[in-house]
Amino acid sequence: MKNTLFFKIYIAFSIVYLFILLFRYDNLDLLFKPVLMPLLGFGVYVYPKFPLRKFLLRALVLSWIGDVILLFADIAEIYFILALISFLISHILYSLIFNKQTKIQNNNKKIFFLIGSLVIACYLIAMILFLMPTLGNLEIPVIVYASVISTMLLFAFNGFLVWEKPGNIYIFTGALIFVISDSILAVNKFHHPIEKSSFYIMLTYLVAKYLIVMGIIKLNSSVERLEL
Numbered sequence: 727m728k729n730t731l732f733f734k735i736y737i738a739f740s741i742v743y744l745f746i747l748l749f750r751y752d753n754l755d756l757l758f759k760p761v762l763m764p765l766l767g768f769g770v771y772v773y774p775k776f777p778l779r780k781f782l783l784r785a786l787v788l789s790w791i792g793d794v795i796l797l798f799a800d801i802a803e804i805y806f807i808l809a810l811i812s813f814l815i816s817h818i819l820y821s822l823i824f825n826k827q828t829k830i831q832n833n834n835k836k837i838f839f840l841i842g843s844l845v846i847a848c849y850l851i852a853m854i855l856f857l858m859p860t861l862g863n864l865e866i867p868v869i870v871y872a873s874v875i876s877t878m879l880l881f882a883f884n885g886f887l888v889w890e891k892p893g894n895i896y897i898f899t900g901a902l903i904f905v906i907s908d909s910i911l912a913v914n915k916f917h918h919p920i921e922k923s924s925f926y927i928m929l930t931y932l933v934a935k936y937l938i939v940m941g942i943i944k945l946n947s948s949v950e951r952l953e954l
Contacts, residue, residue, distance in 0.1 A: 732769035733936075739765060740932045747925040756797060762932065763790035766939055776946035778823050782939065785823070788816035789935065806915075807867055814871050817878045820938065824881035824897065827945050829888040842883045850876040853909060860916045868912070879905050889945055896941030904934035 743758040767786040770779060792812035799806045854869055861868050882901035886894045907930035914923040 730769070732765050732772065733940075736762065736765040736769065736936065740936075744925060744929055744932070747928055748922065759797065759928075760790070760794050763787075763793055763935070766935060770939060770943070773943060774947070776943070778826060778942075778946070781819050781823050782942055785816040785819040786935075786939075788812045788819070792816070803864075807864070810867055810871050814874050817874045820901075821874075821878045821881045823942060824878070824885050827885060827889055827893075827942075829885075830890060835887040839884055839887055842887075843880060846876050846880050846883065849905075853912070857912055857916050864916075868916075872908075872912075875905055875908055893941045893943075893945035896937045896944060898941075900934045900937030900939075900941060902934075903930050903937065907931040907934055 739758065739762055743762065746754050746758060763786050767783055767790070770782055770786065773779075789812070792809040795805050795809040795812065799809065850872055853872060857868065858865065879901045882898045886898035888894075889897070907927055910920060910923060910930065911927050914920040914927070920926065
């Protein structure tokens with residue numbers, strides 16, 4: 727029970743927070759958003775130790791820092807850049823974690839990895855070309871960030887092909903949804919406003935974070951499985 731309590735609280739708080747965004751009670755944003763990543767972090771911390779747990783906790787801390795900084799993004803552009811840097815480093819940590827997971831050798835799936843790589847590369851190029859005319863001074867930071875998150879997705883896809891189930895499915899699905907979340911954010915900020923964008927961004931973001939964390943735990947848990 728104690729190993730899953732914080733994850734269950736995270737789900738409950740996420741649902742409440744999403745209703746807050748859906749009905750636009752923006753004054754409660756500062757109260758709920760900073761609590762969410764720490765709940766995931768505590769869930770990881772109290773779970774039995776596993777390899778690379780410290781890296782996962784650091785990635786969650788960086789995500790939390792990015793979340794908090796983004797609350798002030800409307801004040802000045804520097805806050806958005808700082809949040810971007812924080813999230814970027816967290817994606818690098820996720821990529822390192824994915825790269826070090828135990829693999830099941832399967833040489834028959836190289837063609838699938840090649841196809842997936844091409845699809846991800848096409849997404850990256852298309853998104854950059856789509857946003858380029860409106861990026862202004864943020865052109866280089868956004869291109870670097872998009873490249874890093876696409877690399878993270880590529881590591882997750884490679885893991886999907888060579889890791890054990892169901893952890894591989896959790897992580898790849900989470901990484902894919904994370905890219906969707908950031909794509910919505912980028913289009914909303916740089917191209918055109920999306921109605922209820924905050925709700926859609928956080929819905930995909932919170933689901934993605936949960937799936938990635940659960941996937942990593944499932945891949946590294948040999949004693950017990952989470953029943954969530």
